[in-house]
Amino acid sequence: xxxxxxxxxxxxxxxxxxxxxxxxxxxxxxxxxxxxxxxxxxxxxxxxxxxxxxxxxxxxxxxxxxxxxxxxxxxxxxxxxxxxxxxxxxxxxxxxxxxxxxxxxxxxxxxxxxxxxxxxxxxxxxxxxxxxxxxxxxxxxxxxxxxxxxxxxxxxxxxxxxxxxxxxxxxxxxxxxxxxxxxxxxxxxxxxxxxxxxxxxxxxxxxxxxxxxxxxxxxxxxxxxxxxxxxxxxxxxxxxxxxxxxxxxxxxxxxxxxxxxxxxxxxxxxxxxxxxxxxxxxxxxxxxxxxxxxxxxxxxxxx
Amino acid sequence: xxxxxxxxxxxxxxxxxxxxxxxxxxxxxxxxxxxxxxxxxxxxxxxxxxxxxxxxxxxxxxxxxxxxxxxxxxxxxxxxxxxxxxxxxxxxxxxxxxxxxxxxxxxxxxxxxxxxxxxxxxxxxxxxxxxxxxxxxxxxxxxxxxxxxxxxxxxxxxxxxxxxxxxxxxxxxxxxxxxxxxxxxxxxxxxxxxxxxxxxxxxxxxxxxxxxxxxxxxxxxxxxxxxxxxxxxxxxxxxxxxxxxxxxxxxxxxxxxxxxxxxxxxxxxxxxxxxxxxxxxxxxxxxxxxxxxxxxxxxxxxxxxxxxxxxxxxxxxxxxxxxxxxxxxxxxxxxxxxxxxxxxxxxxxxxxxxxxxxxxxxxxxxxxxxxxxxxxxxxxxxxxxxxxxxxxxxxxxxxxxxxxxxxxxxxxxxxxxxxxxxxxxxxxxxxxxxxxxxxxxxxxxxxxxxxxxxxxxxxxxxxxxxxxxxxxxxxxxxxxxxxxxxxxxxxxxxxxxxxxxx
Numbered sequence: 021x022x023x024x025x026x027x028x029x030x031x032x033x034x035x036x037x038x039x040x041x042x043x044x045x046x047x048x049x050x051x052x053x054x055x056x057x058x059x060x061x062x063x064x065x066x067x068x069x070x071x072x073x074x075x076x077x078x079x080x081x082x083x084x085x086x087x088x089x090x091x092x093x094x095x096x097x098x099x100x101x102x103x104x105x106x107x108x109x110x111x112x113x114x115x116x117x118x119x120x121x122x123x124x125x126x127x128x129x130x131x132x133x134x135x136x137x138x139x140x141x142x143x144x145x146x147x148x149x150x151x152x153x154x155x156x157x158x159x160x161x162x163x164x165x166x167x168x169x170x171x172x173x174x175x176x177x178x179x180x181x182x183x184x185x186x187x188x189x190x191x192x193x194x195x196x197x198x199x200x201x202x203x204x205x206x207x208x209x210x211x212x213x214x215x216x217x218x219x220x221x222x223x224x225x226x227x228x229x230x231x232x233x234x235x236x237x238x239x240x241x242x243x244x245x246x247x248x249x250x251x252x253x254x255x256x257x258x259x260x261x262x263x264x265x266x267x268x269x270x271x272x273x274x275x276x277x278x279x280x281x282x283x284x285x286x287x288x289x290x291x292x293x294x295x296x297x298x299x300x301x302x303x304x305x306x307x308x309x310x311x312x313x314x315x316x317x318x319x320x321x322x323x
Numbered sequence: 324x325x326x327x328x329x330x331x332x333x334x335x336x337x338x339x340x341x342x343x344x345x346x347x348x349x350x351x352x353x354x355x356x357x358x359x360x361x362x363x364x365x366x367x368x369x370x371x372x373x374x375x376x377x378x379x380x381x382x383x384x385x386x387x388x389x390x391x392x393x394x395x396x397x398x399x400x401x402x403x404x405x406x407x408x409x410x411x412x413x414x415x416x417x418x419x420x421x422x423x424x425x426x427x428x429x430x431x432x433x434x435x436x437x438x439x440x441x442x443x444x445x446x447x448x449x450x451x452x453x454x455x456x457x458x459x460x461x462x463x464x465x466x467x468x469x470x471x472x473x474x475x476x477x478x479x480x481x482x483x484x485x486x487x488x489x490x491x492x493x494x495x496x497x498x499x500x501x502x503x504x505x506x507x508x509x510x511x512x513x514x515x516x517x518x519x520x521x522x523x524x525x526x527x528x529x530x531x532x533x534x535x536x537x538x539x540x541x542x543x544x545x546x547x548x549x550x551x552x553x554x555x556x557x558x559x560x561x562x563x564x565x566x567x568x569x570x571x572x573x574x575x576x577x578x579x580x581x582x583x584x585x586x587x588x589x590x591x592x593x594x595x596x597x598x599x600x601x602x603x604x605x606x607x608x609x610x611x612x613x614x615x616x617x618x619x620x621x622x623x624x625x626x627x628x629x630x631x632x633x634x635x636x637x638x639x640x641x642x643x644x645x646x647x648x649x650x651x652x653x654x655x656x657x658x659x660x661x662x663x664x665x666x667x668x669x670x671x672x673x674x675x676x677x678x679x680x681x682x683x684x685x686x687x688x689x690x691x692x693x694x695x696x697x698x699x700x701x702x703x704x705x706x707x708x709x710x711x712x713x714x715x716x717x718x719x720x721x722x723x724x725x726x727x728x729x730x731x732x733x734x735x736x737x738x739x740x741x742x743x744x745x746x747x748x749x750x751x752x753x754x755x756x757x758x759x760x761x762x763x764x765x766x767x768x769x770x771x772x773x774x775x776x777x778x779x780x781x782x783x784x785x786x787x788x789x790x791x792x793x794x795x796x797x798x799x800x801x802x803x804x805x806x807x808x809x810x811x812x813x814x815x816x817x818x819x820x821x822x823x824x825x
Contacts, residue, residue, distance in 0.1 A: 064420055065440035065660055081768035085775060086804045154595040174599050175788055262599040265779045266788065280778050281771040286414040286435050290771065 058296040062289050078293035081281065087272070092250065095273040098257075099249045102188055107238060109193045114200035115230060119222075130201075133194030141255025144191065148260055177270035180261060184271065188256055196241075203237050204230065239320045243309045247302040250274060274298065354396035358452075361396045364664045366671060369402040369416065370427035371409035373603075373719035376712045383688045383716055390681060395670055403718060417441050417659070424662040425672065427723050428476060430652030434554040434760060437470045442657040443665050445474045452666055453673035459726065460676075461748075467651035467758060476655035477672055481727035482744040484751025485650030486642035487539040488620035490628055493635040495523070495614045503639030509542045509583045516592045519614060529587055530613025531597035531786050539617070539642050542579035549574065552814065553648040553760050556773045557781075558802055559810055563755045568811045568818065572799045581784045581791045588787030597786035605712070608632040620644060622743035626736045633710060644751040648760060654722050675725030682725045688716035694731075703734040759821050766813050772805035 027034065053069075058078055060071040082088055113133065120126040136144075151158045152173040163170065173179060207230075215225050252273025261267045263276075278294045314321035352363045377383075380403060388398040402423070404412055416423065417436055428436070436442060449457050456477065457465075464478045489506075496503065499518050505511060516528035549560035549571060560571040571577050587593055594600070594612070607613040609632055618624060620641045629636045656675075658668045674681050687694050687702060693716045694702040704711060711717040711733075721730060728741050737743065763770055780798040783789060 062418075063440050064417075064436075081771040084768040084805055085772040086801070087775075149599070153599070155600070172595070174596075175783075264598050265782045266598065268779050277775060281775045283411065283414070284431065284774045285767065285771050286418055286432075287767065287771075288418040290767070 054292065055296055057289055057292040059293075060289055062287075074289075078287075078289040079297065081290050082278075082294065082297075088277070090269075091272050091274060091277050094270075095250050095252050095275075098184070098252070098273065101185055102192075103242065103245050103249075105185065106189060106192060106196055107241065109189055110196035111200050111231075111234060111238065113193055113197040114204055114234075115226060117197065117201055118204045130194070134198070135194070136191040137195035139191065141191075141253075141259045144187065144255075145259040145262060148187065149262060174262060174264045175266040177267050180267050180270040184256060184260065187260060188253070199237060199241065200234055203234055207233055236320055239313055240322050243306060243313065243322055246309045247306040249305055250301050251298050252276060254279070352396075356394060356396055358395065358670055361667070364397045364667055365400055366397055366424040366662075366664065366668055367400045367402060367422065368425040369404065369409075369413055369423050370720060370723055371406045371413075372403045373406060373717065376717040376719070377403060377715075379688060379693065379715035380718075382692070383684065386689055387681070387684055390684065391671070391674075394674060394678075394681075395667060397664075397667055397671065399671070403720075420661055422661045422663070423659050424664060424668040426657050426659055428655050428657050430553050430649045433468070433476055433652060433655060433657065434470065434763070437475050438762070438764065441660055442475045443660055443662065445477065445658065445669070448658070448665060448669040449474065449477070452669040453676070456673050456676040463646065463753075464651055467646075467648060468655055470760065476652075476657045477676075478651060479654040479656070479722060479724060479727065480676060481654070481722055482621045483651055483748045484621070484644035484646050485653070486620040486644030486751075487536075487617055488624070488638045488641045489540075489615050489617055490625055490636040490638050491615040492608065493637045495519070495526075496637060503637070506540070506640040508544050509538055509540055509580065512540075516587065516590075520590075520592060523614070525611050526614050527594040527612055528592040528614075530602075530607055531593050532600050532602045532607070533598060533782060534601055535597075535785055536617060537781070537785050538580060538584070540640055542576065542583055546576045546579075547574075548643075549576070550645075550647070550754055550756055551649060552756065553652060554763060555761055555810065555814065556770060556777050558773060558777060558807060559814065561756055566755070566818075566822075568814045570799070570802060570807050570811065572795060572802060578792075578795055581787070581795060584785065584787035585789075585791035586787070593787050598782055598788070604628065605632055608634065608636075615639075622747050623736055623740045627733070630733070630735055631710060631712065644747065645754040646748075646751045646757060647754040648757055651757075656724065672725075677726070677729075679729045682729050683731055685724055686718070686721050686730055688714065692716075696731075697734050700731055701734055701738070702731045756818075759818060761814050761817055766806075766810045769806035769810050773802060773807060773810070776801050776805060 057068060059073055059075060060068070061074045061077075062068065063071045066072075117126055117130055120129065139147075149157070152160070154160055154172055154174060157173070160170065160173070171179070211229050212225055215229060220228070252275040254275045257271050257273045258276045258279065261271045264271075274294065278291060282291050310321050310323060353360050354363065355361075380401070384399070384401050387401075391397050391399060413426065414432065417426075428442075433442070460478065460480055461483070464480070464483055465474065467483075468474065468476050468478050491501075491503065495501075499515070499522070501515050501518075512529075519526055519528040547562070547564070549562055549569075551557060552559055552561055552568070558571050559568060560574075561568050584593070602610065602612065604616045604618070607616055616628070616636075618628070620638070625636050625638050656672055658665045658672075662668055675685070676682075690696060690702075691705075693705065693714045695705055697703050705714060708714050721727060727744065732738065732740055776798065780794065780801075784791065784794055784798075
């Protein structure tokens with residue numbers, strides 16, 4: 021009886037929630053059946069559910085090559101850098117944008133910084149190519165004019181580690197800063213006024229007021245982004261270096277490796293196995309990170 | 324406001340429902356054709372075409388459908404995909420069990436997917452619905468595409484030997500008086516490359532692009548010829564003398580080839596952007612980047628190539644041609660297990676092999692618009708058009724569908740092209756592995772790992788960058804780690820068994 025009353029009370033809210041729940045079931049839960057593909061020897065005539073179980077055999081191919089550890093390391097290190105550096109830059113950017121008093125300029129900067137996020141990596145790859153192409157690129161030509169030594173950008177992997185990080189930051193930092201900017205906009209300005217009266221410098225205000233206020237949002241973003249730590253940004257690592265084989269030591273991540281191994285083989289079971297593994301590791305990391313956060317400061321944990 | 328939204332939703336639902344009704348209605352229409360009473364169906368065909376040359380596809384499709392409606396009471400939905408997207412998209416279509424009826428495959432696509440039952444077995448269908456085609460296709464081609472003694476695909480009826488040839492720009496060859504007949508090894512190339520480098524600053528002496536194949540010409544005269552194995556990565560090859568499979572990267576012939584390319588790169592014969600640039604033959608020649616290209620040595624290629632690139636090309640050094648499993652399986656059409664109408668699909672295939680009007684429509688488009696007729700079997704470009712690519716319909720699918728021998732000839736082609744095709748096929752020697760294919764079920768992991776290595780090493784080696792010897796020994800090392808020996812052992816075992824059963 022109580023329950024019905026409560027349902028009645030929140031009727032409007034429940035109805036509003038319904039579309040999202042349906043979408044979530046259709047997009048998030050129904051496809052979970054597909055996870056079984058990772059353990060099957062797919063036979064189209066028997067259908068996905070009827071195919072034979074083959075245990076962990078689909079996972080074996082990943083470890084057939086000695087390169088895999090290097091590739092896993094690549095994936096994780098890049099993502100760690102993206103997470104840490106990305107967060108630091110996004111927060112810094114949000115604070116800077118927040119300090120701009122001229123509203124028109126603030127909006128202009130914001131728009132310009134977010135714009136790269138909406139460029140497809142394929143487009144980005146050609147922008148980069150226009151700069152670096154060994155035959156007609158802007159930078160090689162410039163180097164030649166200035167009499168600097170010739171660098172073959174598409175065959176030196178060491179150059180690409182910082183380059184990829186730079187490109188990723190350029191494309192994502194503006195977008196990522198929005199969430200921090202929104203938090204800052206909602207902050208109580210009286211705190212700053214009080215601090216100013218007490219003679220706090222700008223730097224001190226940021227350190228002791230702004231950053232602590234952003235802590236919650238930062239923790240949530242951190243925990244959530246850990247879930248993707250063994251997924252490589254395919255566009256960034258495959259398209260931007262023009263899939264140049266000589267750059268593989270620096271650009272090969274799990275996703276590109278799997279793509280190359282399996283496009284010719286076309287084995288759906290093996291590729292599902294990779295997706296399965298990435299999701300499981302991601303899930304474990306999110307739960308573990310949340311546990312740790314909870315242990316340190318239970319208010320900051322997300323669940 | 325609320326009422327209006329509801330009304331909108333209702334209208335939408337009605338629309339969807341009525342659309343549903345109308346489409347089921349046409350599906351029931353039955354028509355009497357020469358194949359008996361057939362209900363109307365729509366068939367989907369998936370095949371690759373050359374890029375950006377089929378603006379008029381819809382127009383041609385309409386014509387095709389008009390004809391097919393009459394003949395088979397069906398229409399076709401043509402999923403003609405750009406070559407570069409085809410090889411990525413089609414495997415995904417197959418693995419996601421998307422519905423289609425007829426598809427184009429090559430050897431590796433066939434072998435991979437037959438083991439997963441993606442394609443319909445055709446023996447019965449062929450006997451029943453396409454006896455003319457069965458009659459038409461040479462025994463050796465139908466036998467050659469069988470897997471486990473069962474037919475899953477129809478080979479396109481065309482030449483069936485395989486070899487490569489170089490095609491050079493005639494004006495350049497004449498200008499410097501190059502003697503193409505003396506071309507026997509890679510070393511013979513060198514004086515020509517040197518001349519080009521010294522005198523033609525615009526041209527790259529040895530142009531390489533990211534899709535380039537390795538030079539087929541031997542590094543030195545009298546080198547041993549190794550055969551590729553259908554369904555396996557190129558690093559595994561077959562030695563016909565010892566009848567053993569081996570690691571190709573370890574052979575002296577392989578090393579020599581890449582050492583020379585390496586040398587050429589150091590001498591500046593190869594373009595700097597070889598690894599990242601991709602260019603079609605048109606772009607290479609018209610764009611003044613290279614002065615020769617490599618492609619199949621079948622008869623008549625120089626004629627069609629000359630028109631498509633807009634300057635006269637002549638051939639030099641024909642590789643010995645062989646009838647191989649891979650060449651027989653080079654171009655085939657299959658019927659998908661997701662097809663609801665495999666019988667009709669077979670009838671359509673039969674028409675593609677036997678109906679002259681239809682196959683020419685597919686290939687050349689509409690008479691008067693995309694070509695004009697010169698006589699019964701000869702056609703020419705419409706007035707004022709210099710290249711087939713500019714007509715609005717140039718799919719480049721002559722070798723991908725049906726029966727080549729039913730095609731019209733362009734006025735620039737030799738009138739005896741089809742006779743030449745026949746003699747080319749008959750003069751091609753059968754390779755020792757003909758009819759043998761590997762069951763890859765137990766070595767899939769190793770193949771996946773090696774495919775990955777091929778993409779990492781083949782291209783830099785072909786572009787001649789770095790140090791070839793270091794690259795090759797590193798490649799070899801990695802191949803061993805990825806289990807190339809396991810593949811060789813397994814293949815050898817299957818080969819020995821196959822040999823015994825023969």
